Every structure is written in structure tokens, then in C-alpha cells.
Amino acid sequence: MRILNIIAQKPMSTGSGIYLTELVRVMAEQGHTQGVVAGVYKEDVVNLPDSAKFYPVYYNSPELPFNIFGMSDEMPYESSRYCDMTRDMEEKFKKAFLTVIERAVEEIKPDIILCHHLYLLTSLVRERYPRTKVYGFCHNTDIRQMGKHNLERDYIIENVRKLDRIFAPQKAQADEVVKAYGVEEDKITLVGIGYNQSIFNAVGRTEEKSVKRLLFTGKVAEKKGVMSLLRCLNKLDIPEDKLELTLVGGAGNEEEYGIIKELAKNCKYKVEFTGRLTPLQVADRYRSSDIFVLPSFFDAIPLVVIEALACGMKVVVTTLPGVPEFFANNAPEANIRYVKLPTLVNMDEPVKEELPEFEARLAKAIAESINDESKANADCVSKLSWENILKKVLE
Incomplete structure (x- = not known):
């Protein structure tokens, strides 16, 4: 055609x-x-x-x-x-x-x-x-x-x-x-949505047993939940040298990015900012990390969640509309924990007064994922592919 x-x-x-x-x-x-x-x-x-x-x-x-x-x-x-x-x-x-x-x-x-x-x-x-x-x-x-x-x-x-x-x-x-x-x-x-299986896979996956590595990929911004993520980590009862967070992605806006940098300084765990990376570099980060965290306040089906699962990660994500149902139907074996969203106004802005409770729920889900000794199943998303999507489009 x-x-x-x-x-x-x-x-x-x-x-x-x-x-x-x-x-x-x-x-x-x-x-x-x-x-x-x-x-x-x-x-x-x-x-x-x-x-x-x-x-x-x-x-x-x-x-x-x-x-x-x-x-x-x-x-x-x-x-x-x-x-x-x-x-x-x-x-x-x-x-x-x-x-x-x-x-x-x-x-x-x-x-x-x-x-x-x-x-x-x-x-x-x-x-x-x-x-x-x-x-x-x-x-x-x-x-x-x-x-x-x-x-x-x-x-x-x-x-x-x-x-x-x-x-x-x-x-x-x-x-x-x-x-x-x-x-x-x-x-x-x-x-639905697909992922590039030649890039995002668990081949060569490594895990550091002594340190749990959290990873966020996306726009480093408040509406992606990054501020709440940084605040919630201080609620965790895990030794400071046993946990670290990496934030992969560009800034939403400079003012917010400055606030996020300050929150990272005040976080009791090590926080790394990588900036934007190529897909191959992102896949390498997935394969060397343990838990993918996406506390976003607004999203469709986040592609980054599928890519992280394909690389053998556990996932913590918010209850974005339709997302739990999508993964229940398309990747029922995925190791995912869902965090209930706060009330939102203007479609993507959390009610400030509800953030402390939201952040407590987020911290609890992260702790549960850290303490979960089961292995993530990288094959759980194998049927989600761009080829299948294109087939539906062209039909």
C-alpha cells in the first residue's frame, strides 16, 4: 500500500x-x-x-x-x-x-x-x-x-x-x-500498543543482589508523579545504602526540574538523573534495574511499562483509566502493583491535600515490590507487538 x-x-x-x-x-x-x-x-x-x-x-x-x-x-x-x-x-x-x-x-x-x-x-x-x-x-x-x-x-x-x-x-x-x-x-x-522486541528483552539481564534499583522513564515532571516519587522514598524503612533511584528522561519545564533536583538532594537514597537516552541505552537500564515505577497522574497505556516488563522488571504504576484491565487481559502474569490515584482536577492535576495519602500508598507498593522475592516473567508481554497493531490497522 x-x-x-x-x-x-x-x-x-x-x-x-x-x-x-x-x-x-x-x-x-x-x-x-x-x-x-x-x-x-x-x-x-x-x-x-x-x-x-x-x-x-x-x-x-x-x-x-x-x-x-x-x-x-x-x-x-x-x-x-x-x-x-x-x-x-x-x-x-x-x-x-x-x-x-x-x-x-x-x-x-x-x-x-x-x-x-x-x-x-x-x-x-x-x-x-x-x-x-x-x-x-x-x-x-x-x-x-x-x-x-x-x-x-x-x-x-x-x-x-x-x-x-x-x-x-x-x-x-x-x-x-x-x-x-x-x-x-x-x-x-x-x-492496543506494542513494543520493539529486538531492543526490549531480558537477554543479558543482570541484578545487583545487595542494592535494589528503582527506575523511572519519562518526562521528569510533576504530572508524571516524579515529585511524589521522591517524597515517598523518605517514608521507606530500608537502609540508605540498599536502595537507589534512576530518573531517565528530559525535563518538563525548568522551574519544576529545579524543584525536583532539590527534592532529590533531600532524598535519603541516591538519585541519578541521566537525561534523555537512546532506546538501546534505556533497555540496558531496564535490564540492570529491579523495579520500574511510574506514578503518573495521566496516561493512556504507558509504553514504558510494557518495555520494562519485557526486560524482566517488576512494576509499580498508578491506576490510570483502563490500564489494570489492559494488563489483566493482555499480560495476566505481569508482576505489577497498582497505586490508587488521588482525586484529579483539570484531568491531570492532583488535589494537593490528597498527596500525602497517595505518597503513603506509593511507598507501600514499592516496599511490597522490594520484598517480593518472586522473579518477574519477561515473556508476559510477548504477544504485544507493533506487527499485530499494524495488522489491525491495515485490516
Whole structure:
């Protein structure tokens, strides 16, 4: 088939970017002709298969004289927020992307267009190409944008409803799509999420018996629960030289990052900040760590949890909507402990007064995982693959 993939932000950062990149990789392996339109900076290095033609849309350029608009308000790179988009910025955004997309469509002549995020750019594509098959992927952050402000709300809803099909990771997101956009249920296909089994596996796994190693991977930010994670560790009754934490990922914003650094200084256990790492480096960290902790306040199915399980780690994660059900159905043997979320306002902001109790629950789950002497089963997620997702999409 001839396929055009479109995303308004970087294709090599954050969960949705990795999702696109992995699908492109599998499509290339299967011999499909494809192009990729994505928003990047001129200095970015984009790793896509040689057979996939890349059509960059450059931010911080004369055409787009501002930072990338990120689907999260805080991205692991310099970014703008959709809630701050002015009419002038919107017009420049539309013109820059549609100019590049029109060239890509003319050259690729796609049978289908795959758009990531049920938001502004996907709506533009649907409107511009009414006779082409246009499918949209929900990545959860699009639903959050719809719930937090009113940028082009009616326009987005109208065009998302006109998509030929919508792919959602699981039923919890499908239900939210129905509620947010008024889409008919039978227009949504649940596709789950996959992982790259050639990178994330337990081959060569090592464990330090005398020290328990905790690992967090993601945006180092408050909404990912990092502040609560650092505070909760001081509640643990474990000798200071028997536990350490590694935080892998870029900063959400500099002010928050400074607070997190200060919390790390005041933590009684060793805390390492690695910054962003390559997938191969992340996999090595998984294989040399014991417990993966993701105390996030908002997420779909976190890919990092699947990757950590594939590398033989135990997991502690919050009760994100639909996540316990997803793993119960798709990885019933996974060694996962769930921590009940605090009450949230504005979709992803915890009620401050409930944080102490939440952090006590988090500390308890971590302690239970540390004291659990059973081995994690790295094969528990083996049926989750990008190949299976692509099969569902193309069907």
C-alpha cells in the first residue's frame, strides 16, 4: 500500500512519536511505500527507515516563527502550548503544514493517510482530503487538550467525526473519544500498543543482589508523579545504602526540574538523573534495574511499562483509566502493583491535600515490590507487538 503518516510534533520523542516511528518501521519491513510529515527543528536528527520519505515542517523558521506545539503542555523539549495559540499563529500553522502535506500527497499518492492525535492537524487533513481514506490515532493527550480549553473545538469535533476510522489504545480511551467528539462507537477500533522486541528483552539481564534499583522513564515532571516519587522514598524503612533511584528522561519545564533536583538532594537514597537516552541505552537500564515505577497522574497505556516488563522488571504504576484491565487481559502474569490515584482536577492535576495519602500508598507498593522475592516473567508481554497493531490497522 501507499501510506502517508502525519504528526504535528517530533516523531522521535514522547509516546505518540515513538508509536508513529515504530509503525513506520514495521510498514517499511513489510514493503509498503510511505511518507512521513512531522514538525521538527532544523537541528533535529530523525531516525526513520531509508525507504520512508521524510517531509519536515520546520518550527522556529520564517514560516513557523515559534516553538513546536506539543500535545502535552510540557514537552521534553522546547515547545508551545495549544491553549496559547493566537489566530495569527494558527494561520501560519495551517499554511506551513498544508503546503508540505500537499507536496507529500502529490508525490506519495497515498491509499490511506494515518494522522496521529485527534486534534487540529488531523482535522485540517480530513477537511482538505475529503475523498481520501483518513484514519486518526487517539493518544490520550488529544482528549486532554479537548478537556482543557476551546481552541477550534467545533471545527475539530466536526472533522474528527468525519474520519474514516479512529484507532484507540484501549476501551477507556474509546469511551472518552465517544464522549469528547460524539463519534459513533462502531467507528473506533481498539489496537492496543506494542513494543520493539529486538531492543526490549531480558537477554543479558543482570541484578545487583545487595542494592535494589528503582527506575523511572519519562518526562521528569510533576504530572508524571516524579515529585511524589521522591517524597515517598523518605517514608521507606530500608537502609540508605540498599536502595537507589534512576530518573531517565528530559525535563518538563525548568522551574519544576529545579524543584525536583532539590527534592532529590533531600532524598535519603541516591538519585541519578541521566537525561534523555537512546532506546538501546534505556533497555540496558531496564535490564540492570529491579523495579520500574511510574506514578503518573495521566496516561493512556504507558509504553514504558510494557518495555520494562519485557526486560524482566517488576512494576509499580498508578491506576490510570483502563490500564489494570489492559494488563489483566493482555499480560495476566505481569508482576505489577497498582497505586490508587488521588482525586484529579483539570484531568491531570492532583488535589494537593490528597498527596500525602497517595505518597503513603506509593511507598507501600514499592516496599511490597522490594520484598517480593518472586522473579518477574519477561515473556508476559510477548504477544504485544507493533506487527499485530499494524495488522489491525491495515485490516
